[in-house]
Amino acid sequence: MRNSLSSPRTLAALGAGLGLLIACLAWFIPYLTRERENVSGVPVPPPFFAQERVGLKPGSEGCLSDVAFDTDAAIVEFTALAGRRPTPPLTVVAQGPGYRAAATVEGGYSRPSVLRTAIDPPERSVLGTLCVRNRGKRQVVLLGTTDPRTVIARPITRIDGQEVVPDVSVRLLSTDSGTVLERAGEMVDRAAAFKPGLFGAPVFLWLVLMLVAIGVPAAAVYSMLSSFRDSD
Amino acid sequence: MRPGKWARDRRGLFCSRMSHSGHKARHGDTRGLLQLWAPLGYDGDDGLLGRRSGVMADALSRMAPGAIRARTRGRSPRAVARGGLARVRAAPRPLAFLLVVAAIQVVAWTLVMPPFQAPDEMAHFAYIQHLAETGEAPEQTGGSGANVSSEQAEAIRWENVHALVGVLGMRPGWTEAEERRWREVETSLSDDASANGDGPNPVGQNPPLYYALETIPYHLAPGGSFFNRFQMARLGSAAIYLAAIAFMWLIAAELFRPLWARTLATAIVALHPKLAMLGASVNADILLVLAWTAFIYVGLRIIRHGPSVRRLAGAGIAAAASVLTHGRGLAILGALLVLLGIAYLRWRPEPRLVLRGAALSLGIAGLGLAVVFLFTSGVSGGGTIYGGEIGRIGEKAFNVRELLSYVWQFYLPKLQFMQPSIGVPDYGFREVYIQSFYGQFASLEVEYPRFADDLLQVATILLLFALYTVAITQWGAVKRNWPIIAFLVLIGLALLTLLHVTAYNSMLINPADPLFTGRYLLPLLSILAIAVTVVVMALPRRLGAFATGGLVATGIVLQLTGLGMAFVRFYA
Numbered sequence: 001m002r003n004s005l006s007s008p009r010t011l012a013a014l015g016a017g018l019g020l021l022i023a024c025l026a027w028f029i030p031y032l033t034r035e036r037e038n039v040s041g042v043p044v045p046p047p048f049f050a051q052e053r054v055g056l057k058p059g060s061e062g063c064l065s066d067v068a069f070d071t072d073a074a075i076v077e078f079t080a081l082a083g084r085r086p087t088p089p090l091t092v093v094a095q096g097p098g099y100r101a102a103a104t105v106e107g108g109y110s111r112p113s114v115l116r117t118a119i120d121p122p123e124r125s126v127l128g129t130l131c132v133r134n135r136g137k138r139q140v141v142l143l144g145t146t147d148p149r150t151v152i153a154r155p156i157t158r159i160d161g162q163e164v165v166p167d168v169s170v171r172l173l174s175t176d177s178g179t180v181l182e183r184a185g186e187m188v189d190r191a192a193a194f195k196p197g198l199f200g201a202p203v204f205l206w207l208v209l210m211l212v213a214i215g216v217p218a219a220a221v222y223s224m225l226s227s228f229r230d231s232d
Numbered sequence: 233m234r235p236g237k238w239a240r241d242r243r244g245l246f247c248s249r250m251s252h253s254g255h256k257a258r259h260g261d262t263r264g265l266l267q268l269w270a271p272l273g274y275d276g277d278d279g280l281l282g283r284r285s286g287v288m289a290d291a292l293s294r295m296a297p298g299a300i301r302a303r304t305r306g307r308s309p310r311a312v313a314r315g316g317l318a319r320v321r322a323a324p325r326p327l328a329f330l331l332v333v334a335a336i337q338v339v340a341w342t343l344v345m346p347p348f349q350a351p352d353e354m355a356h357f358a359y360i361q362h363l364a365e366t367g368e369a370p371e372q373t374g375g376s377g378a379n380v381s382s383e384q385a386e387a388i389r390w391e392n393v394h395a396l397v398g399v400l401g402m403r404p405g406w407t408e409a410e411e412r413r414w415r416e417v418e419t420s421l422s423d424d425a426s427a428n429g430d431g432p433n434p435v436g437q438n439p440p441l442y443y444a445l446e447t448i449p450y451h452l453a454p455g456g457s458f459f460n461r462f463q464m465a466r467l468g469s470a471a472i473y474l475a476a477i478a479f480m481w482l483i484a485a486e487l488f489r490p491l492w493a494r495t496l497a498t499a500i501v502a503l504h505p506k507l508a509m510l511g512a513s514v515n516a517d518i519l520l521v522l523a524w525t526a527f528i529y530v531g532l533r534i535i536r537h538g539p540s541v542r543r544l545a546g547a548g549i550a551a552a553a554s555v556l557t558h559g560r561g562l563a564i565l566g567a568l569l570v571l572l573g574i575a576y577l578r579w580r581p582e583p584r585l586v587l588r589g590a591a592l593s594l595g596i597a598g599l600g601l602a603v604v605f606l607f608t609s610g611v612s613g614g615g616t617i618y619g620g621e622i623g624r625i626g627e628k629a630f631n632v633r634e635l636l637s638y639v640w641q642f643y644l645p646k647l648q649f650m651q652p653s654i655g656v657p658d659y660g661f662r663e664v665y666i667q668s669f670y671g672q673f674a675s676l677e678v679e680y681p682r683f684a685d686d687l688l689q690v691a692t693i694l695l696l697f698a699l700y701t702v703a704i705t706q707w708g709a710v711k712r713n714w715p716i717i718a719f720l721v722l723i724g725l726a727l728l729t730l731l732h733v734t735a736y737n738s739m740l741i742n743p744a745d746p747l748f749t750g751r752y753l754l755p756l757l758s759i760l761a762i763a764v765t766v767v768v769m770a771l772p773r774r775l776g777a778f779a780t781g782g783l784v785a786t787g788i789v790l791q792l793t794g795l796g797m798a799f800v801r802f803y804a
Contacts, residue, residue: 008492008777015781016788023789031796036804045395045402068392068407096409125407153395171401180800187803191343193406194391194414196453196460205343211336212795217788219336220503223329224784227495228777 009228016221032181038174040073040121043130043155044167047145052166053081054144056134056159058088062142062168063131064155069094072174073121076103076130079143079169081112088136094119096128107136112143116173130170144168184209326495327481330502334477334511337503337791338470341512344798346404347462348393349674350513351751354380355435356443357514360465364447365427369440369607375431382425383418387458390414396802398675404802418458426458435516439604441556442516445472462514469518473511476518477502479525480758484765486532487716493765496780500761503787505794507754509673516558517751523554524755527564528723531571535715539575539589547571548593552600560752563730567723568597574722578715635736642732655739659746662689669750670790676749678798680790698767706770720759727756 004010043064056062076092089107093100101119109115134140144157144166157167180187188209192202199205323331348354358380362370365381380388388394390413392405405411449468453461477498484497501507510518527550534543551568554561572590581589634654640646641653642660666689671680680688703710710717731748738747764783768776 006774008773011774011777012492012781012784015778015783016785017781019782019785020788023785023793027789027793028796036800039403039804041405041407042401042403045399048399068405068410070407125409127409127413147395147399149397149399150395154389154392180796180804183804187799190406190803191799193408193411194347194404194459195343196457196463197455199343199463208336208340208343212340212792216333216336216791219329219333220499220784220788221781223326223333224492224495224499224780226329227326227490227492 007228009225012228013221013225016224020217033179035177035179036183038072038177038183038186040070040075040172040174041068043067043170043172044145044150044153044157045147045171046079046143046169048147048150050146050148052144052146054142054157054159054164054166054168056132056140056142058134058137058139060160061131061133062157062159063129064157064168064170065129066127066154066156067094067130067170067172068125068127069096069099069122069130069172070125070174071121071123072176073119073172074175075116075118075173077114077116077171077173078132079112079114080109081141081143086136086138087111088134088138088140090115090140091133091135092117092119093131093133094128095131096122096126098122099126099128104135132168142168324481324491324494326491327478327498330481330495330498331474331477334474334502334508335470337508337795338473338511339467340795341509341798342463342466342470344795344802345509345512345674346393346396346802347391347459348388349397349802350509350515351675351749352435353514354384354388354397355433356516357462357465358384358429358433359435359438359443360446360450360514361426361461362429362431362433363440363443364450366430368430369443370429370433370436371431372434372436373432375433375436376428377432378429379431379433381427381429383421383458384429386417386421386425387414387462390417398677400677400801406803437608438516438558439556439561440607441553442519442558445519446514465514466512469513469515470511472518472522473507476507476511476522476525479522479529480761482529483525483532483758483762486529486536487762488765488769490769492777492780493769496768496783497758497761497765499784499787500764501757503784503791504670504754504757505791506668506670506673506751507757508791509794509798510751510754517754519557520554520561521754521757523550523557523561524564524727525758526550527554527567528720528758531567531719531723532716534571534575535578535719538579539581541592544589544593545596548596551593551597552603555597555600556604560727560730560734563727564723565597565601566726566729568593570722570726571719574715574719630733630737630740635733638736638739639732654736655743655746664748664750665753666692667750669753671794672750673794673798674801678794678801680793680797684790684793695764695767698770699763702767702770720762724756724759727753 054062073094076094080087086108087110090105092103092105095101099122101121103117103119105115105117132142145151146166150167151165153167155167157164176183188202188205192200192205194200195205348357359370361381361384362368370379378385390405390410392410396402396404446465446468449464450461453464480501481494481498484494488494488497507521510521527547530543530546530550534547537543547568551564554564572593575589576586634651637650638653638655641650642664646652662685667679667685668676670688671685672678679685731752735746735748738745768779768783770776771779
């Protein structure tokens with residue numbers, strides 16, 4: 001009995017088991033059960049290299065074209081950099097085929113500040129435009145970017161119908177935040193998008209995820225243990 | 233020429249030299265380095281003209297305890313099929329399981345990483361597509377201005393993955409509306425839309441081997457949709473990755489007698505997270521890893537069993553594959569010279585045979601180089617062979633003292649009399665050998681937490697100290713096995729020298745771009761695996777077994793963490 005407990009195979013199993021247990025307790029479980037923001041879509045990301053100011057004069061409207069609104073896009077987030085006090089009120093309008101949602105941002109917010117306003121998400125995902133109108137009497141400056149990869153990406157920023165080079169950085173958020181474990185199904189569905197054939201079937205992705213989570217550790221540890229058995 | 237003579241002449245000496253240690257290996261314990269240095273038992277079959285079975289099958293079958301000996305006895309299709317089945321059955325169980333692990337991982341990486349998020353993947357795929365569609369490589373500096381085809385540009389546009397590259401705050405397109413629109417756009421594209429990405433393409437001067445191989449899965453893609461072809465190209469890389477792992481097993485089988493040691497060495501490669509990610513990427517670097525791993529295997533065969541026509545040709549082919557894959561692959565020519573030199577000193581053949589052997593392997597490698605010259609002579613880019621980092625050599629005169637100072641400060645703290653190093657401050661050992669060697673996935677933005685990098689750095693430094701200790705305490709074994717050790721150390725230095733010289737040259741032109749990242753070291757991953765296994769074998773038996781389990785668990789944790797972080801980064 002004592003011999004079998006101190007055999008190389010048992011000790012190797014112990015080493016692997018202990019390593020995996022420590023990783024699960026100290027790393028995997030906290031990581032997977034941490035509450036996270038649920039990003040529904042990012043038409044234009046925040047600047048990576050090149051931050052740019054996009055000014056909206058009183059009465060002006062800045063619009064992003066070809067924005068994808070998913071069925072959980074319930075919050076529009078953008079950043080006001082500066083503006084004369086008192087900061088002006090803004091109207092946000094999301095619209096696409098068969099879809100229109102509007103929201104307002106009251107004036108008087110601090111500068112700079114991340115502004116969030118709630119909109120009604122569409123019943124089915126649509127491609128449309130997202131506009132911000134300055135309803136106040138003073139200019140507001142929004143955070144934009146001229147990062148080369150961003151400015152040639154799909155959404156185009158227009159101010160009062162005129163195309164401008166910097167794009168306004170905008171995120172769409174869902175109200176259903178949660179942990180990775182709670183949102184695993186949604187994340188799998190997202191990962192399946194644009195994948196071809198079998199690779200785009202959520203059930204296939206689930207299978208691969210299960211194999212990664214269980215099959216990889218099991219097969220790797222078995223491989224090592226079987227090598228000790230064969231060596232014995 | 234009688235190709236077998238050399239090896240046959242030397243076989244007696246070889247066998248008698250080895251029989252002593254071989255005896256120890258059979259009857260001694262399995263703890264120490266003696267086991268490592270003990271050969272596997274020369275079977276008298278030196279792979280010459282009379283031998284029928286393949287090198288791989290033979291090696292696999294010899295390495296598998298109790299496994300069926302896989303030898304093809306005939307040449308009829310049925311016999312070949314039977315032989316193939318026997319070879320598969322002859323694969324040792326640990327290797328089979330490690331290959332399954334690697335296959336799952338690499339498929340998972342292809343699914344978790346959105347298109348074009350691996351390093352330079354847009355340019356590499358554009359090269360494959362243009363070659364597959366037109367039979368020509370895209371131009372590096374010329375072309376019509378289309379660095380990718382219209383089809384690829386539209387796919388990038390509708391999945392919204394251009395701004396995604398390297399930007400953590402960005403997400404890919406995943407809505408049904410975007411997919412719908414992409415399908416409409418794809419069906420409306422003309423046939424020419426796949427073939428008009430003629431350049432400029434920043435990888436346009438890369439040699440064509442990887443891209444030519446990738447045209448096979450590209451054309452095999454069922455249905456013909458763009459993302460199908462892209463996924464198939466990634467799976468083409470995955471097949472190369474799996475082949476590299478199989479070669480790692482063969483290397484381990486050359487060096488280590490205990491099955492667990494071979495399994496550990498192979499597991500280190502199979503569970504390496506950055507290599508798995510690279511295997512799931514459209515990037516020529518993965519073929520470089522395979523070429524170098526195969527070269528190291530053949531080199532060890534030559535050093536341990538003597539040069540034969542097949543082995544020398546194998547070394548030449550691996551070297552040719554390396555130079556035909558990437559500019560960084562040129563370092564293998566130095567490694568080939570090192571191999572031939574060590575083989576000469578080890579086996580002392582007649583001068584006539586030396587010349588023939590050298591001509592064979594160097595001739596094949598030179599042929600590869602000639603193909604590259606022919607290929608690049610028809611490509612734009614100022615007439616330089618190879619693009620990117622290698623193409624910049626000689627553009628600016630370099631200062632040897634400055635180069636040495638840069639290399640010193642890359643690894644060690646600056647000495648008082650030194651000028652500050654050229655290039656990015658504080659970019660050195662940790663950033664390359666730790667952070668971007670084990671981690672920094674996708675386009676370098678998915679990183680392990682700092683504590684994980686700290687632990688990996690401590691482990692790497694401990695490994696170096698442990699190797700030094702093993703070398704001192706087992707000095708006799710080191711002396712006996714100097715050809716193997718010299719071969720592994722010198723080929724490592726060959727690649728590192730090229731990487732440092734090219735990085736230095738690049739920084740003379742653009743100091744902000746160090747042009748040296750961890751994945752450039754992956755062709756030497758098998759040497760790291762050997763080093764770790766040597767240290768574990770030198771530990772007391774029980775501690776060694778425990779450490780083996782811990783190392784495998786570490787590999788699993790790093791792999792799952794990398795995949796998990798990438799999944800969250802892109803889809804949360």
